[in-house]
Amino acid sequence: MPKLVDHQARRLLIADAVHRIIDAKGLDSVSLREVAAEAGISMGAVQHYFATKEEMLAVALQQLNARISVRVAATGESDPLRLVRAAMLEMLPLDETRRFEARIGLAFLARAAVADDLAELFRTGVPHVLGFFAGQLRAAQAAGRVAADLDPDEEAKVLFGVAQGVGQAALLGYYPPEAAAAAVDHHLARLTR
Structure with a gap:
């Protein structure tokens, strides 16, 4: 009887191997051979799921973003401002998983910055994050928790920028985790004044 393979699980196994290689050796070290060895599968199996390295990298990036989204959804938070906070904190390197x-x-x-195919993934992904933030701010406005004259779309850009800037500084050790979380809280507190 033929062996049943969960194709989605196999693609995730490969994406996770790509993540580990990037973390340990850098993105330039990602190759079919390295990924196969890290995932514990044959090169042919990797090629079965990904025709090119670029396709494999794209799926690995999408999986990285999906992991964050799943954790935000798992908070079960319904308050829009607490949900924004949870999302921003998930974007910050506050523990080993997030680092x-x-x-x-x-x-x-x-x-x-130098590969347009990956840049396109960022260009199409960022609007989803901005839309999420703006939607939560609109909900907070409707509940009277955020000033009515605040522009949710513009503020969403600022929230994303705060998370990116604080996250990069925290990753480099400039902000310890508590200070990074406090910076997010400081910014969110000003929205409710």
Whole structure:
């Protein structure tokens, strides 16, 4: 009887191997051979799921973003401002899991600056984050928790910028985790004044 393979699980296994290689050796070290060895599967199996290295990197980046989204959703938070806070904190390197993801994300961002295919993934992904933040701010406005004259779309850009800037500084050790979280809280507190 043929062996049943969970194709989605296999793609995630490969994406996780890509993440570990990027974290340990850098994005330039990602190759079919390295990924196969790290995932514990054959090169042919990797090629079965990904025709090119670029496709494999794209899925690995999408999986990295999905991990963060799943954790935000798992908070079960319904208050819009607490949900924004939870999302921003998930973007920050506050523990080893998030530091691991932040290092990988920064490697992808650096590559995207010179590789248009990865840059396109960022260009299409960022609007989803901005839309999420803006939607939560609109909900907070409707509940009377945020000033009615605040522009949710513009503020969403600022929230994203705060998370990115604080996250990069924290990753480099400039902000300890408590200070990074406090910076997010400080910014969010000014929205409710």
